Amino acid sequence: MGTKDVNLPNQSVPWDLEALYQAGPVYSAPEFDEDEIKAIYYEGLPYQGNSTRVFAYYGIPESSSEVKVPGIVLVHGGGGTAFKEWVRIWMDKGYAAIAMDLEGHIGTVKNSEGMRPGHAWSGPARQGEFKDYELPVEDQWMYHAAADVIQAHSLLRALDQVDAERIGVHGISWGGIVTSLVAGVDDRFAFAIPVYGCGYLYEAGNQYGKSFADMPPEDRQRTKHLWDPSSYFQRISMPMLWVNGSHDPHFPLQLFSKSYLAAQQGVSPTNLSIQFGLRHSHSAAWQPQEIYQFADHITKAGPSLPQLSLPERSGLNVKVVFSSDAPIVKAVCCYAADIADWFKVEWSFKDAQLELAANEIHATLADTAAAYFIQVTDERGNVVSTPIQILTHM
Numbered sequence: 110m111g112t113k114d115v116n117l118p119n120q121s122v123p124w125d126l127e128a129l130y131q132a133g134p135v136y137s138a139p140e141f142d143e144d145e146i147k148a149i150y151y152e153g154l155p156y157q158g159n160s161t162r163v164f165a166y167y168g169i170p171e172s173s174s175e176v177k178v179p180g181i182v183l184v185h186g187g188g189g190t191a192f193k194e195w196v197r198i199w200m201d202k203g204y205a206a207i208a209m210d211l212e213g214h215i216g217t218v219k220n221s222e223g224m225r226p227g228h229a230w231s232g233p234a235r236q237g238e239f240k241d242y243e244l245p246v247e248d249q250w251m252y253h254a255a256a257d258v259i260q261a262h263s264l265l266r267a268l269d270q271v272d273a274e275r276i277g278v279h280g281i282s283w284g285g286i287v288t289s290l291v292a293g294v295d296d297r298f299a300f301a302i303p304v305y306g307c308g309y310l311y312e313a314g315n316q317y318g319k320s321f322a323d324m325p326p327e328d329r330q331r332t333k334h335l336w337d338p339s340s341y342f343q344r345i346s347m348p349m350l351w352v353n354g355s356h357d358p359h360f361p362l363q364l365f366s367k368s369y370l371a372a373q374q375g376v377s378p379t380n381l382s383i384q385f386g387l388r389h390s391h392s393a394a395w396q397p398q399e400i401y402q403f404a405d406h407i408t409k410a411g412p413s414l415p416q417l418s419l420p421e422r423s424g425l426n427v428k429v430v431f432s433s434d435a436p437i438v439k440a441v442c443c444y445a446a447d448i449a450d451w452f453k454v455e456w457s458f459k460d461a462q463l464e465l466a467a468n469e470i471h472a473t474l475a476d477t478a479a480a481y482f483i484q485v486t487d488e489r490g491n492v493v494s495t496p497i498q499i500l501t502h503m
Contacts, residue, residue, distance in 0.1 A: 259294065302351075425473050429470040
């Protein structure tokens with residue numbers, strides 16, 4: 110299998126991208142196949158002087174021999190694995206899909222002790238939140254996780270049935286962290302969709318921020334530079350969709366919104382979807398229809414999600430300009446009076462006024478608002494949001 114020529118980004122990253130951009134050896138694991146979904150190991154990067162392999166499932170939907178299909182690289186979160194059902198979801202939507210396990214497991218059910226089986230060629234397992242920072246860079250989990258995703262991309266690109274220019278990356282929770290980092294490293298991707306996970310983790314008031322705070326200053330700076338996705342946002346050149354719940358217990362909404370803004374880099378379409386009622390789990394993150402609408406727009410020229418400008422505010426009055434392939438049927442101003450703890454924010458709602466002829470949304474803030482965002486819904490049920498605006502003064 111070969112790869113097509115690409116313009117390699119500059120090498121201000123810890124990986125050898127020229128090597129990772131080549132499809133490496135693949136070893137079939139037919140005992141784990143399920144119908145058209147195939148199980149494989151592919152060669153990973155060396156770990157502590159030993160060669161490694163990465164377990165993965167992949168599948169290719171049926172298509173005519175003349176028509177190549179788009180693709181997706183699927184990146185699991187903590188407690189997850191290579192989910193064959195996730196591969197099937199995307200195959201049913203017309204995508205070739207590959208889902209790998211990033212912690213040395215085989216993608217099967219957990220045993221009675223809640224553990225997944227390992228294999229003999231494993232690389233590192235994740236050690237909490239960057240707890241392996243004292244190890245050599247080449248032995249740290251994030252180094253291997255990002256490389257595993259890039260290598261999976263190279264494998265998918267090398268398949269004759271796949272259109273190498275229409276492959277995206279999509280990750281959940283820790284997989285969202287890896288996805289938002291890889292989006293700034295592997296510019297061959299056509300799009301990226303992180304769910305929950307984001308950058309600026311060192312600013313979080315939970316286990317992520319504490320992990321950074323507990324490091325010696327020099328290690329903290331090095332770890333931020335190497336593994337926090339925010340270090341790579343300025344390199345992003347692809348459309349992205351950022352999806353999170355309004356009350357996610359792990360990734361505070363203001364840092365998620367900050368990541369969306371920093372990664373946008375003037376690329377369109379790039380969307381943010383803040384969803385009320387979205388739980389934190391792999392199965393919940395497979396549900397938002399915006400994910401599939403966004404991917405289809407990029408890869409199949411389907412309708413786009415609504416595009417919103419940054420809010421313009423004058424006193425309590427807010428204006429947002431929008432464009433949309435489908436009619437906007439609802440606009441709401443979501444605001445909070447107390448943002449001292451982003452994990453306990455209580456959002457209130459005020460209907461916003463749609464001025465369809467001018468493609469504008471107008472809202473009046475409550476005078477108690479400390480932060481707000483505008484959320485719209487189109488007639489297909491797609492929900493998109495502006496980034497959160499924090500009010501320092503009125």
